[in-house]
Amino acid sequence: MDLKTKRWLILIASVVINLCIGSGYAWSVFAKPVIAALGCTAAAAALAFTISNGVGPITMITGGRIQDKVGPKWVIFFGAFMFGGGVLLAGFSTSVSWLYMSYGVIMGLGMGIIYSCTVANTVKFFPDKRGLVAGIATAGYGCGSIIVPPLANSMIASMGILNTFKTLGIAYIIIIAVFSFFIQTAPANYKPEGWNPPAPTATSTVSGVDKNWNQMLSDPMFYVLFLMLTAGAFSGLMIISQASPIIQEVTKVTPAAAAVGVSLLAMANTFGRIFWGAVSDRIGRYPALIVMYIIAGAATLSLSSIGSFGTFIAAIMFVGFCFGGTMGIFPALTADMFGPKNNGVNYGIMFCGFALAGYLGPILAASIKASNGNYTMAFMIAASMSIIGVVLTLIVQNKNKKDRAARSLEAKA
Structure with a gap:
């Protein structure tokens, strides 16, 4: 089988693996049972989800460096025992501190190294x-x-939590093992037979330059993209982490009905x-x-004035749809901007x-609910983050256009 065909089988395997580690997004279904089993507050339980997302980048960065030396196969194999082992150990929790170490730290580190x-x-x-x-690869995660x-x-x-x-x-x-x-392992500078990279355009995101992590961190545009990713993930992570409790609180439905809402949110996240x-390949990132x-x-802001189950689910699905799109675009955007050669490490840092x-969104939602008795202010703050995202994206887009124009003038001269 030639590599141009085999790469699709590698993609399928990656999707199945990401499906397993993406189960961390189902935390909201575990939240209430964990609270009942451990006798903790909602904010304390949410911290497990926050920790797992917070430590992930540590092994994303180190995993990216290790896979360059030993190949991704063995890194993923090792990660199977970290991720699955963390979830397994969470089953022995008698306190939130044990939950933080197992579901939070160990599972989160495994998630990062595999992803x-x-x-x-x-x-x-x-x-x-x-x-x-x-x-598609990140869709497995969703x-x-x-x-x-x-x-x-x-x-x-x-059987209990x-x-x-x-x-x-x-x-x-x-499954992961x-x-x-x-x-x-992808060959260096792989290019499928019969394909040639298109020439950069005025609106292209492709720099054509491979930068290592030091060079990336010295580029001011890295920090703008970093904040763009934070803004794009904020509302999605806030709602995903608290989806079941939020749905039950706002629409007054049962946990089983809320679980259906969580699945619909996940479907939107995945499809997005x-x-x-695909859209970004055509119209630009x-x-x-x-x-x-x-x-x-707009969808996040509307959540503060919706009470019916169907309309509320539709609104959070739009949030999940766009959150998923952000997570799907940024690996490619990072490779476009800083080159594909070091994308394992670079995207880990990004x-x-x-x-x-993942820290700010869930904690904000839980804290505001505890102090105000509802999520209205949290929804408004999340909506404002999207406005910041638009502004930052326009700044980067405008700078790229100026840089392309300047290089074009230099080439003509």
Whole structure:
């Protein structure tokens, strides 16, 4: 089988692996049972989700460097025991501190090391379809929160929250370890037969220059993109982390009905990664991001005045749809801006913007609910973050146009 065909099998394996680690997005289904089992507050329970997202970039960065030396297959294999083991150990929780260490730290580190390999390595195989394939690869990550919520809700009802963690943890170890052997290292500067990279245009995001992490951090545009990622992930992570409690609180439905809402949110998140990734390949990353920020901001703001279940779910699905698009676009955008060669490490550093949103969003929602008795102010703050995202994107887009124009004049001279 030639590599141009085999790369699609590698993509499928990456999607299955990401489906497992993406189950971390199903945290909102576990939140209330964990609160009941450990006797903690909602904010204390939410910290487990925040920690898992916060520590992920640590191993995304180190995992990116290690995979360059030993290949992604063995890094993912090792990560299977970290991620699945963390979930398994969460099943032995008797205190929130144990939950933080198992579900938060160990699972989060495993999530980061696996994600850095599946996404960065797969994107290298598809220089001709970066946006689409980054969207598909990360869609597996979002898909985990489609399948897991109803399954976990049923498991929790029959065997309790702790046994559910144990069962899921063992399943994750087996699935990720097996599919890791289908992963292959992308050749340096791989280019599929018959494809030639298009020439840069005035609105192109492709710099054509490979930068290492030191060079990337010395580029002011890195920090603007970092904040753009934080702004794009903020509302999505705030709602995803608290989706089940928020749906139950605002629309007054049962946990089972809320679990359906969580799955619908996850479907929107997953589809958004593929849809916006493909769209960004056609219209450009920045125009796609601007549209997403506007839709997400409007949908988040509307949540403060909606009470019916159907309308509320539709609104949070729009938020998830655009959040997924942001997460699908940014691996490709990072490779466009700083080159694909070091994208494993570079995107790991860029992903710290996601971790920042993963800390601020969930904690903000839980804290505002505790102090105000509702989520209205949290929704308004999240909507304002989308406005910031639009402004920052316009700044980067304008600078890129000026840089292209200046290089064009130099070439003519």
